[in-house]
Amino acid sequence: MKITEHIANRRGKTLFSFELLPPLKGENFEGISQAIDPLVEFNPVAVDVTYHREEIVYRERPDGLIEKRTIRKRPGTVGISAAIKFKYNIDVVPHLICGGFTREETENALIDLYFLGIDNILLVRGDNPAGEKVFRAEPGGNYYALELVKQAVNMNRGIYLEEEIINANPTNFCIGVAGYPEKHAESPNMAADIVHLKEKVDAGADYIVTQMFFDNADFFRFEKACREAGITVPIIPGIKPLSLKSQLSALPRTFSIDLPEALVREAEKCASNQQVRQLGVEWAISQSRELIRHGVPCLHFYSMGKSDNIRAIAREVF
Numbered sequence: 001m002k003i004t005e006h007i008a009n010r011r012g013k014t015l016f017s018f019e020l021l022p023p024l025k026g027e028n029f030e031g032i033s034q035a036i037d038p039l040v041e042f043n044p045v046a047v048d049v050t051y052h053r054e055e056i057v058y059r060e061r062p063d064g065l066i067e068k069r070t071i072r073k074r075p076g077t078v079g080i081s082a083a084i085k086f087k088y089n090i091d092v093v094p095h096l097i098c099g100g101f102t103r104e105e106t107e108n109a110l111i112d113l114y115f116l117g118i119d120n121i122l123l124v125r126g127d128n129p130a131g132e133k134v135f136r137a138e139p140g141g142n143y144y145a146l147e148l149v150k151q152a153v154n155m156n157r158g159i160y161l162e163e164e165i166i167n168a169n170p171t172n173f174c175i176g177v178a179g180y181p182e183k184h185a186e187s188p189n190m191a192a193d194i195v196h197l198k199e200k201v202d203a204g205a206d207y208i209v210t211q212m213f214f215d216n217a218d219f220f221r222f223e224k225a226c227r228e229a230g231i232t233v234p235i236i237p238g239i240k241p242l243s244l245k246s247q248l249s250a251l252p253r254t255f256s257i258d259l260p261e262a263l264v265r266e267a268e269k270c271a272s273n274q275q276v277r278q279l280g281v282e283w284a285i286s287q288s289r290e291l292i293r294h295g296v297p298c299l300h301f302y303s304m305g306k307s308d309n310i311r312a313i314a315r316e317v318f
């Protein structure tokens with residue numbers, strides 16, 4: 001079922017979804033099951049599975065020369081999404097990215113998802129490969145998420161890349177895109193970022209999931225600005241419970257977000273990461289309760305593959 005249908009049928013209830021990473025190459029489904037099993041009782045409407053582009057690595061060859069190679073450490077997004085859907089009978093939202101794909105490869109991935117009966121996709125530009133500061137698209141690939149959205153919307157209308165395919169079978173994907181309550185790192189300002197977000201919605205995106213934020217005021221400001229800009233689709237807040245002291249610097253660096261002073265002060269007092277994890281749970285419970293009172297359609301949790309803290313939050317708020 002589509003995320004938008006779940007939202008339309010929710011009868012005032014706040015829905016629950018969470019995001020997983022596909023296993024590292026060589027691992028099996030067990031880690032995924034361990035992450036999902038403890039959360040099943042809270043009736044998640046969907047599990048998102050992220051997409052990871054290839055990384056550039058430099059290896060010394062036996063002859064001493066340095067060789068540049070690309071490796072994809074977490075392949076399998078499509079396969080894992082299908083495995084989750086069939087094992088748990090839960091809707092899945094595989095992410096697809098621009099980076100690393102030609103438009104034809106994107107089309108083929110969407111055809112696989114269509115044949116697997118997957119109803120939802122989340123379309124993003126994709127992170128830069130590790131060690132690269134500037135985003136690089138494949139030759140013949142999409143650059144902005146907007147182009148990816150347009151491609152998927154075309155397929156929903158039966159328009160594929162090959163011009164000789166006339167009256168192709170239309171796909172029927174519900175399309176999610178990313179939004180940034182503290183603006184995207186590369187955007188000159190929030191207004192410009194929202195202009196580009198609206199372009200994705202006008203092109204046919206059905207809903208928005210936000211980047212993590214730790215101060216609900218940022219979400220409320222963002223949501224208001226989106227509505228004032230004429231964006232009417234559902235906006236789903238993304239929540240990440242703080243879980244390690246090192247994240248006090250890693251999260252702002254990686255995701256271009258601010259951490260509230262009060263949270264940082266409390267985290268710095270923690271004597272162990274176990275205490276930080278507990279603090280992160282309490283902070284996320286309080287964020288979630290306020291967002292539910294505000295009337296958000298769904299709370300989306302960034303689990304990073306570990307679900308004990310998400311479970312502790314879900315027990316309190318759902």
Ligand code: FAD
Nearest residue numbers: 050051095124125126127144145178184186187193196211
């Ligand atoms: P875009 O919408 O393309 O925007 C990128 C930047 O370009 C923004 O600053 C935007 O304002 C600007 N822009 C857009 N259009 C134009 C234009 N026409 N002219 C000038 N500027 C423009 N990354 C992964 O690698 N895999 C994942 O699975 C993944 N999942 C994510 C899920 C969520 C909910 C979120 C919030 C992020 C996710 N990311 C993922 C990270 C995401 O790929 C990065 O944040 C990326 O840098 C931007 O993606 P986007 O889709 O928002 O890009």
